[in-house]
Amino acid sequence: MQLKRFHWRIGLPFAILVALSLLALAIYFASVLKSNYLESLRSRLENEGHLVAMYVAQQPNTAGDPAALRALAVRQGEILDARLTFVDRQGVVLADSLHDPTGMENHLYRPEVQQALARGTGYAIRRSATISYDMLYVAVVSPELPDMIVRLAVPMSQVQADINRMHTQLGVAALIALLLVFGLAYLVTQSALRPIYHLTDAVKRMSAGELGVRVFSNEQDEIGELTKSFNLLGDSLRSTISSYEHERDRLSGLVENLVDGILIVDDGGTVRLVNPAAGRLLGRDDAINPGMALAAAVPPQVVALWRQSRDGQHESRDLLDLERASRFCQVVATPLAGSEARSTLIIVQDLTDLHRLETIRRDFTSNISHELRTPLAALKMLSETLKEGALNDPVAAHRFVDQIDMQVDSLTQMVEELLELARIESGRVPLNLMCVSVENILTPVINQLTRTAERAEIALTTEIEPGLPAIMADAGRMQRAITNLVHNGIKFTRPGGRVTVRALAQGEEAVRIEVCDTGIGINPEMIERIFERFYTADPSRAGGAGLGLSIVRHIVAAHHGTVEVQSTPNVGTCFAVILPVATTP
Template identity: 35%
Template sequence: MTKFRLKLTVLFVLLIGFSVLAAGLLMGNSYQRNHQDALRNHMIRELHVLNAATPWPEDGDEDKLSSYLEEEAKRFKEIAGMRVTYIRLDGKVMGDSDHEPATMDNHIAREEVRQALAEGTGSSVRHSDTLGENMMYVALKVSGEQGGEPKGIIRLSMSLGDIERSLNNMWLALIFGLCLLFVVAAVVSYRVALSVTRPLERMTSAAKRMANMDYAIRVPEAGRDEMSELARALNAMAGSLQGQLDEIRHNGTRLQGVLDNMMSGVVMIAHDGKITLFSRQAEQLLGGTARERVGRSYTEIKQHYELTGLIREGLTSLVTLHDELTVYYPEERLLEINIVPMTMSGEEEPGLLLVMQDVSAIRKLERMRSEFVANVSHELKTPVAAVKGFAETLLAGAINDPETARSFLTIIQDESDRLNRLIGDILELSKIESRRSPLQFSPIELPSFLGRMTELLSAEAARKDIELDVRTEEGLFLEADEDRLGQIVMNLMQNGINYTPEGGRVKVRAFVVASENEEEEFVRITVSDTGIGIPKKDIPRIFERFYRVDKARSRSSGGTGLGLSIVKHLTELHHGTIRVESTVGVGSQFILELPLIQP
């Protein structure tokens, strides 16, 4: 823009300079021409006055005529201050105010003489070698004293030095004025160019920043000229673009937030197979990052051969596909895949939209539900079948045998109790899982609490000669739901008694431990026994519903298979954790950790 401003300034200066120079040249030439014309006319009038005052003598002696004319020429020069020359019609000089006629050349070839002979008057301007300056010559053809035929030519000459000096002074003034005008014109032109180019510079700068998506820029728009109108239009366009860009960014942020927080993975693939979108959930389901995947072909997802085959089929057939695939990277998952053809922005050929959902947990829950129904049916069927069978036997006549009838009725009663416990545990587990019975937290003194648990189980432990060893820190309190905590500890201690041979020992310990960052405190309650132990392969499933390590022994002990599952759920409701450590043939240890103060 600076170059444009300079060019505009130079153009203005040249236009003004050429205009002034042309006007000066025209004025100078006009001044010179008018001055010479005025001088010529004056000299012609002087010639007429001279001729009237001293007419050309009639024919006579040539020497006397020459002397007479020479004296008259000198006398007139003293009066008028101009050189006077008398010339005969054949060009011979008869008298001159400045030189001897005899020494002068014939003047018949002089321009003014020839013109005077032809027209009556003549004039010319030429350089005088004698005087060394330009002279004006004016000639007049005259007659004798009595009139009649022309007798000769009278010529006046005058130096143009004064005129030329005047012209030179004018040219000097003109040049000085022109230079001064150039300077003034340059300053004025620069200011004019600046007033024109500065708004253009601002608009150009603003347009460049808009091209770089900076729409906050504004151009000063004061005034009512065309530049101000253009600036207002540019500002209005910038404001409109800024609003649209903000809306696009807002929508993009919302869309990105939706994609980032969706539980489903989303992948967009162009018609040429290049990945254009790879959501955060897709990163977790398929591995890799969006930076690694976007812009590259889907065939580079080499860890998922079945998925790439399904994508290839979708790009080829362009039909909606639905399938469930098991992927093993970054971890084993069951994915529900939906592939939908769609035309993407700026593309003519359709690509693919992949929506992936991790259904591993859903399928696991469905499997657990099926297993739960099957286990419940099986667990209910066993006591019901026993009750039904013994009842039928009694009705068939065994009731008449008192000893047999008592034995069968005892079995029916035991199976009914077992059935009642099973139904109670199922209902209890259902209430806990659905959280229909909220916990009532209160401070619990663990020493007295564990003492009551020991009293309740002491008779059962005594029947098997099992020692109950319960120890805890004095004055230890825990914030928990007393009834639910009683269920947890009772279940763990009963399991220890049930699976410990006669003469064994069940040990309970309670003490305070700190978290890894030492910001929280927990109460750790351990219940260990010297029982049969749990095989290592069964430990991960020990807290599942109806899972039994030794099914025959569990049923003979009267267990329902739901106790540890209830313990697990109640522990989680207390924001705690439980785990088990066990060695077959040595014993097991259940480690329960609960917050000292509930969050």
């Protein structure tokens, strides 16, 4: 039953697709047949109109005799199986094969007559005002009979009957083709699935225990490959033992390449299995080999943990600070269930990075607490002073309120910098990257800090190399980074000094933005730490939370750039931001 459904899932969509294609073709050809038939009919009537005009022109007496012209119209209309009408150029009906012309109205403004007078040939499908049913009209003005319009007409019911007959023939042909397609689809699908039927039967026999059953196929397609795979599966069932050995070797390779250290120790304290990571994590200069005594291979803390697990038959774990290996490791000793030799599995995990991150977290908590304590203590002191009577002194109260406002601004700036740094480090803030010139980044920064530099009696200058290539950057965040560097330069430069912002090309693929000052400089041993959070090279002059350079480093790194720093104490400092140029798409 499942295979039958699969049979229909394969054949039916194909047949439906072909059927829809045939239907679309039938509709298209029906439209084409109708258009071609109407065009052919119009052309035939036009030619017949010219022939009638030539015939009348050859009999001059007929054109001037209404009775003779009427008789000719009736006779020719029967021959041509069409209504024949003669109209003069003023629209007067001279003769008609079906009606008395004296009772017919003027035809000058009939569409086909107007077209014939204008172009020599007219064509229209409309309802006849005389006989009250739809007709197809063709009117001609022949050079042989220029003073008379010959009009032929056939009923649209007759035209539609002819079209319907052609459509019926087309539909019958399409139906026959559809039946042939369905039959062909069934035969092709049946032929394609026959090997699968054989495979299904063979699988059932194999599941019943006939492991030697095989399926033979001469096909070179995917079914043939499936048959070969089935036969190979039968052969592999007889190779179970070798597959077990392969799995053992694979497991051994996995253990060898684990980043965690693995040791299996028997009840006597002899190492039975060990991987290279164990010796590396435990600080061994040489490898630990199977057969070695555990006490001679690992630090005493690990031996003690093994004994605790062996004697208590429970999992034991401890965090070890292995000074010899400069690592902080977690060691877990677990008795192996079902082991006759009471073996113990020892896992050594390197937690050095986690320990370092925990240390950073504690330092961060300590630093932020310290940085928040100072403005909060100042706010507390100012508020107590106001409560003790300073509110009654307007001058003093105004001064204290200004100081409170300054401390609140300091706290707000610190919180904003912390939030900005957290967002940048987490990558939750997408960069609004665009192709921007270096000058458009530096100009707003210089304009913003010029007044600050003037108040500090610092000369702030810029040097931008002409023709610098554009960079791909988030202009706002890159301006924030450069602002931090320029602000630091002003802050750590004595009055009368200079801060220079310089932009120049570094090779063909990078732009170098330098912020150099003639300030107090940085001691060499402090340079490696200046990008840490809350670190300040000179706390007495910092006046901030020490987050500016950390923000600079993360913003530049997010732009795939680097930050370099060179400094000489009492001479000055130069920070360089190196950014890749924008690539041409």
